[in-house]
Amino acid sequence: MIRLLSLFLVSFILLTNCFGQSKQDKKISKALDELISNQLSDIAPGCVVLVAKNDKIIYRKAFGLANTESKIPMDADMLFRIGSMTKQFTAIAVLQLVEEGKISLQDSIQKFIKDFPSKGYIITIDNLLTQTSGIKDYLSEIPNPPKQKETYTPRDGVDYIKDAPLNFKPSSNYRYSNSNYYLLGYIIELVTGEPYEKYLQKQLLNKADLKNTYYIGAENNLSNMAQGYSKFEGKIEKATLQPIDILYSAGGLISNVDDIFKWHEALYNQKLVNNETLEKATTAYRFSDNTFSQYAYGWFIKSVDGSKTIEHSGSTDGFRSDEIYLPDENVFIVALYNCYEADINWQLLTNDIARVALGKPLDNEMKVKEDLLKGYIGEYETTLNGMNHKLLVTFSDGKLFIEASNPGDRLPKVLLYAKSDNEFYIKEAPLRFEFSKDSNNAFKIVTYNNRGKDAEWRKVK
Numbered sequence: 001m002i003r004l005l006s007l008f009l010v011s012f013i014l015l016t017n018c019f020g021q022s023k024q025d026k027k028i029s030k031a032l033d034e035l036i037s038n039q040l041s042d043i044a045p046g047c048v049v050l051v052a053k054n055d056k057i058i059y060r061k062a063f064g065l066a067n068t069e070s071k072i073p074m075d076a077d078m079l080f081r082i083g084s085m086t087k088q089f090t091a092i093a094v095l096q097l098v099e100e101g102k103i104s105l106q107d108s109i110q111k112f113i114k115d116f117p118s119k120g121y122i123i124t125i126d127n128l129l130t131q132t133s134g135i136k137d138y139l140s141e142i143p144n145p146p147k148q149k150e151t152y153t154p155r156d157g158v159d160y161i162k163d164a165p166l167n168f169k170p171s172s173n174y175r176y177s178n179s180n181y182y183l184l185g186y187i188i189e190l191v192t193g194e195p196y197e198k199y200l201q202k203q204l205l206n207k208a209d210l211k212n213t214y215y216i217g218a219e220n221n222l223s224n225m226a227q228g229y230s231k232f233e234g235k236i237e238k239a240t241l242q243p244i245d246i247l248y249s250a251g252g253l254i255s256n257v258d259d260i261f262k263w264h265e266a267l268y269n270q271k272l273v274n275n276e277t278l279e280k281a282t283t284a285y286r287f288s289d290n291t292f293s294q295y296a297y298g299w300f301i302k303s304v305d306g307s308k309t310i311e312h313s314g315s316t317d318g319f320r321s322d323e324i325y326l327p328d329e330n331v332f333i334v335a336l337y338n339c340y341e342a343d344i345n346w347q348l349l350t351n352d353i354a355r356v357a358l359g360k361p362l363d364n365e366m367k368v369k370e371d372l373l374k375g376y377i378g379e380y381e382t383t384l385n386g387m388n389h390k391l392l393v394t395f396s397d398g399k400l401f402i403e404a405s406n407p408g409d410r411l412p413k414v415l416l417y418a419k420s421d422n423e424f425y426i427k428e429a430p431l432r433f434e435f436s437k438d439s440n441n442a443f444k445i446v447t448y449n450n451r452g453k454d455a456e457w458r459k460v461k
Contacts, residue, residue, distance in 0.1 A: 025053075025058045025059075028051070028058065028059065028356060028357060029058070029059050031356045032049070032051070032059055032061075032353060032356055032357075033061070035349075035352055035353065035356060035362075036049060036061075036063055036349070036353070037063065039345070039349050039352075040063050040064055040349075042345050043320070043337055043339065043341070043345050043346050043349060044064070044229065044231075044320065044337035044338050044339030044346070045064050045065040045066075045068050045074075045229060045236065045338055045339060046062065046063055046064030046065045046066050046073075046074035046226060046337070046338050047062070047063050047064060047074065047335060047336060047337045047338070048060075048061070048062045048063075048074060048075075048076050048078060048080075048256070048257050048335070048336050049061055049063070049257070049333070049334070049335045049336075049353065050076075050257035050258070050260075050261055050332075050333070050334050050335075051331070051332070051333050051353065051357050052261060052331070052332040052333075053329075053330065053331050053357065054330050055265065055330065057261065059357075060076055060257065060258075061076060062074040062075050062076040062078070066078055066226040066227060066338065067226070067227040068227070068229070068236065069227075069238075072227075074226065074338075075224070076256075076257065076258075077212075077224060077256060077258070078224055078225065078226045078256060079212060079214075079222055079224050079225040079226065079254050079255065079256050080225070080226055080228075080254065080255070080256065080319050080321060080336040080337070080338060081228065081241070081251075081253070081254050081314070081316050081318065081319040081321075082251075082253050082254065082255050082260070082314045082319070082321040082336070083247075083251045083313075083314025083315050083316035083319060083320070083321055084178070084250065084251050084312060084313065084314040084315065084316075085253070085255075085260070085312050085313070085314040085321050085323060086181075086247070086249065086250065086251045086252055086253040086314070087181045087249075087250060087251070087298040087312065088297075088298035088299055088312060089200060089204055089253060089263075089298075090181050090184050090185055090188070090249040090250070090298065091129055091181075091184070091281060091297040091298030091299075092204060092267070092272055092273060092281070092298070093188050093199060093200060093203065093204060094125065094129065094184055094187070094188060094297075095273050095277050095280075095281060095297065096203060096204075096272065096273060097188070097191055097192070098125075098277070099273060099274065099277060102191050102192075103125060103187070103191060104125070105124065105125050105126040105129070106124050106125070106126060107124060107125050108122050108123060108124055109123045109124070109125075109128070109183065109187075112187045112190045112191065113158060113162075113183070113186065113187065113190070115162070116158070116162050116183075117162060117163065119165065119166050121134075121166070121169055121170045122170065123135070123170045124170070125184075125187070127170045127171060127180075128180040128181070128183055128184050129180070129184070129297040129298065130174070130285040130293065130295055130296065130297065131174055131175060131176050131177060131180055131293070131295045132170060132171050132172075132173065132174055132285060132293065132295075133166075133170050133177070133179075133180055134166035134167045134168040134169060134170050134172075134173070134175070135161065135164070135166060135167075135177055135179045135180060135183070136161075136164045136165070136166070136167055136177060136179060137176070137177040137178050137179055138157070138160055138161045138177075138178060138179045138182060139178045139246075139250075140178075141164070141167075141177070142160065142161060142164045142179075144160050144163075144164070147159055147160045148160075151243065151245055152243075152245045152246065152248075153245070154182075154185060154186040154189060154196070154245075154248060155186070157182055157186070157245075157248060158182075158183065158186055161179045161182065161183065171287070171288070172287070172288075173287075174285070174293040174294065174295055176295070178250040178251065179250075180250075181249055181250040181251075181298075182248050182249060182250045184249060185248050185249020185250070186249075188249070196215070196248070196249050197215040200215060201215075204272060207266065207271055207272055208262060208263050208266035208267075208271060208272060209262060209266070210255070210259045210262060210263060211259070212255060212256045212258065212259045213253060213254065213255040213256075213259045213263070214253070214254045214255075215244070215252050215253055215254075216244065216254065217243060217244035217245075222254070225254065226319075226336075226338040227318075227338060228241060228317065228318020228319050228338055228339070228340070229318060229338060229339040229340070230317065230318060230339065230340045230341070231339050231340065231341040232341070232342075236339065238318075239317045239318030239319075239339075239340060240317060241316075241317050241318055242316060242317050247316060251314065251316055256336070257334050257335075257336060260323060260334045261332065261334060264323075264325065264332055280296075280297070281296055281297040281298065281299070282296050282297075282299055282301070282310045282327075283296055283301070284296050284301040287451070289451075291450070291451040291452065292450060292451075293450070293451075294429070294430055294450055296310075298312065299311060299312050300312055302430065304324070304326065304351055304354045304355060304358070304360070305355065305358075305360050307326050307328060307329060307354075307358060307360075308326065308327060308328055309324050309325065309326055309354070310324075310325045310327060311323060311324040311325065313346070313347055313350075315340060316340065317340055318338065318339070318340055319336070319337065319338055319339070319340060320336075320337040320339065320340060320341075320346040321334075321335070321336050321337070322334070322335050322346060322347055322350040323335075323350075324350055324351070324353075324354050326354065326358065329358055331354065331357050331358060333350060333353050333354055333357065335349065335350045335353065342412055343412050343413065343414075344412060344414060344428045347427075347428055348427060348428070351427055366418040366419060366420065367418070368400075368418045368421055369421075370395075370398055372421060373395055373398075373399075373400045374395050375443070376393050376395075376400060376435050376443060377393055377394060377395050378392075378393055378443070378459045378460075378461050379391070379392055379393075379405075379459070379460050379461040380392075380393065380444070380445050380457035380458060380459050380460065381457060381458055381460050382455045382456060382457045382458070384455060389404065389406050389455075389457075390404065390405040390406060391403070391404055391405075391411075391445060391457055392404075392405055393416075393445075394413075399415055399416075400415075400416040400418075400424065401413050401414065401415055401416060402414060402416050402424075402426070402433065414426050414427075414428055415427075416433060419432075422434060422435040422436065423435075430449060430450040431447060431448070431449055431454070432447065432448040432449075433445055433446075433447055433448075434446045434447075434448070438458065442458070442459050443459045444456055444457060444458050444459060445457040445459075
């Protein structure tokens, strides 16, 4: 399965001058105001959203609170941890070194990290970039108590990761793993002889003129940074931020919406890598059977209602982030939130922001009779690679929801959208669900990912 996530809004601040906006842009702004105001309370105390069309910012606003205790309103200039959106910076740093001939995409890990076990296969730089290495995620899949520390050097992190068995043969499958981008950060250091953050500053942040993007720890107080929060069981509390050395090159950056848009512009103006390299970086990985992954080099390749997207979200203690670029329409969206919660409402909102910007309808779901939906309720099981997995299908407020009970399956409770009476999809990942009956007249679920049939799940309860 694919890694997939009372009114709290107090005020919003309009920091974009509407003078000079077209009639269409004003219509979009009004619709976005209503959309974000209605949904923010379920996501975070506050957020900042920027939308650009044809390289021009048409919407830039702050909503809600940057600090709930002091009642400080959110400001559109404010800084946030951007989590896994950091991966695209790491990817571009690697690709710069590829352009310089210092790294080849087909180089093995062992060329740089001499003692990294091969595990019987060649694991390449390309595998790390495209999340096809099979290396387990150090944040969720590798319990290694003997090597746990209060603080980590990059080498300590590599030692924590290196001995875990692979999830699959490299190049045969896709599975999102923070370990891939942690290892890339360390390889950047080995190749350049410079700390990751120093190389990043000199070769990326300075070249893109990013004055509000930082690689620094939580102990460094930034006066313009929003307070991070966590939300568990509906209760908001101040978040304890992960140390920077844990996040490293997989998720350690802090930024704001303006710098993320400037970064996007610098990429497409070829200030960082050439056009051919960027095209490769934003093209989904092709497997040997000619099917495609959903991941490229530091970006997901997806779609919003048929419009291609190049996108990535971020999630770390206290913060959520999301960006979507629709290249055919030249629309760019970034949204930053100051709260972490174990759901994916923030990504759904960003997708809806994209729909509004494109003039697409927000609700294109087919309606299915409630009696039929209720018949799908239950617990479904399958066995994959010797492990038992469960899906829970529930019904609430006239809608069908699905979630994986195994945390490692990375599917929190999400809404199922109907394509027909028995075919459903989710908006968070390219995953489809088909309900049918087995030989015993009991419902089963067949899941499909972007490579075709994924698994069959039998109903057990």
